[in-house]
Amino acid sequence: MKILFSHDIPFHLAHGGSQTHIESLMRELAALGEEVEPERWWDEQQTGDIIHYIGRRAPAVNVRLAHQKGYKVVMTEFLDMTASRPRRQLWLQRLLVRLGMRFLPAFTTRLSWESFRTVDALIFCSPIEPAVAQYLFDADPQRCHYISHGLEADVLAALAQPDAEEDYLISMATIAPRKRTVWLAEAARSAQVPVLFLGKPYAETDSYYQQFCALVDNRWVRYAGFVSEAEKQRLLRRARGFALLSEFETGCIAVYEASAAGLPLFLSRLPWATGGYPTARHIQFCPLDSPAAIARRLREFYEKAHRFAGHNFPVPTWRQVAEKTREVYRQVLAKAPA
Missing domain, CATH: 3.40.50.2000 (Glycogen Phosphorylase B;)
Known part of the structure; x- marks a missing residue:
């Protein structure tokens, strides 16, 4: 199994949690024996089994092209801002998404909302985000997975x-x-x-x-x-x-x-x-x-406030996060093409 990781913001321009997540996941998957590489947009000879978009929405056209080439596509979407909106705002956003996709399909294609329905698996790092993706974008609950961050x-x-x-x-x-x-x-x-x-x-x-x-x-x-x-x-x-x-x-x-x-x-x-x-x-x-x-x-x-013994909430290792992510990969590879 070979996984290509795709991310849109260069680390030298913006550090943070996305960088830590990507680097940790790639390192631990490699330690588990899987082949991992950053996606090389300039290399038409690059091959793989799965393209994993992290921290950004997979462009809808990329998902279609990847499927045509036989790739599976996994998307780790950070719905941080969206998921923290009040319920009234989410209802209004849901309405706008529906209207936009119905009456302005050429415009909304650029926003890649349809990717929530077309990728092979969606991974979320917060337990509140899968339900938001399902509510706003009709993401398939069977394709949604919650896998938290970890620590070494x-x-x-x-x-x-x-x-x-x-x-x-x-x-x-x-x-x-x-x-x-x-x-x-x-x-x-x-x-x-x-x-x-x-x-x-x-x-x-x-x-x-x-x-x-x-x-x-x-x-x-x-x-x-x-x-x-x-x-x-x-x-x-x-x-x-x-x-x-x-x-x-x-x-x-x-x-x-x-x-x-x-x-x-x-x-x-x-x-x-x-x-x-x-x-x-x-x-x-x-x-x-x-x-x-x-x-x-x-x-x-x-x-x-005083420090206490033990964790405040359970914290997994990055190895455990990688093992759960690998299981998602295996599930999507086991499914026949739609």
């Missing part, structure tokens, strides 16, 4: 080690508007709660990053930047809790790392968080209604 086995072991507790909450994310880093920093200063931020911007010239840096006072708002893996694990183990006020996420690997370290979670009261970790032991959801209310809730969380 040695990372899980390192994060589980005991350590001395220090006086801060930790937040790990790209410094970007979607993560609402500035909101959290402003809440930390207002509530006088020490929050240590880890991560880097997409570009240091970005105005949002500069706005965040102006809030860093090394007392309530602390910023360590992008640190080594060992240092990140140490800082996680010594934190009292984890905070993230993202607008939307698909699983979020940083939340998985916090869970593996046994940290209580302070997350946005939005569908990505409220429905994304149903087995979490210690989690507090924060409505994003007003800065004063966010600061008050952050203070309440900090006063009670």
